[in-house]
Amino acid sequence: MPTYLITYHGAGGPPSSPEARDQMMAAFQAWVASVGDHMIDPGAPLGPAKTVSSAGVSDGAAEAQIGGYSVIKADDLDAAAGLVKSHPFVSRGGSLQVCEAVAP
Numbered sequence: 001m002p003t004y005l006i007t008y009h010g011a012g013g014p015p016s017s018p019e020a021r022d023q024m025m026a027a028f029q030a031w032v033a034s035v036g037d038h039m040i041d042p043g044a045p046l047g048p049a050k051t052v053s054s055a056g057v058s059d060g061a062a063e064a065q066i067g068g069y070s071v072i073k074a075d076d077l078d079a080a081a082g083l084v085k086s087h088p089f090v091s092r093g094g095s096l097q098v099c100e101a102v103a104p
Contacts, residue, residue, distance in 0.1 A: 001073045003040060003101040004080040006087075008068040011094025014045070027088035035072060035083050043070035067094070071101075 015021050032042045045068040049061040074080035080098050087096055 001075060002080075004072050004074060004077070005099050005101055006043070006070040006072065006080075006084055007066045007097045007099070008045075008070075008089055009064075009066065009095045009097065011067070011089055011092045024088070024092075031087050034086065038072045038074055038083055039070075040073055041071040043068055 015024055028042075032039055046066060051058050051060060051062045070084075072080060072083055074083055077098065077100055080100075084090075084096050084098060089096060
């Protein structure tokens with residue numbers, strides 16, 4: 001079964017109040033549970049970054065900023081996208097990119 005990387009884009013940072021953060025985490029955990037055995041790694045939000053290129057190392061993320069990631073398995077790309085349609089990050093205004101990890 002193919003593996004898919006889900007990257008999180010937009011939606012700002014976490015909510016400022018502890019109650020809203022708790023609600024956000026509860027919604028995320030419910031989504032993880034709904035994915036079931038398809039979940040490989042629920043992932044994590046990403047923090048500070050450095051970008052490495054042929055020109056050297058610079059502070060900050062690359063142009064296409066990623067706020068977090070998850071890794072799932074699914075029968076195909078459409079099935080993987082279907083598993084993330086109900087992700088609570090989307091309802092907070094973010095978008096999710098689903099990419100197949102292509103085996104060499």
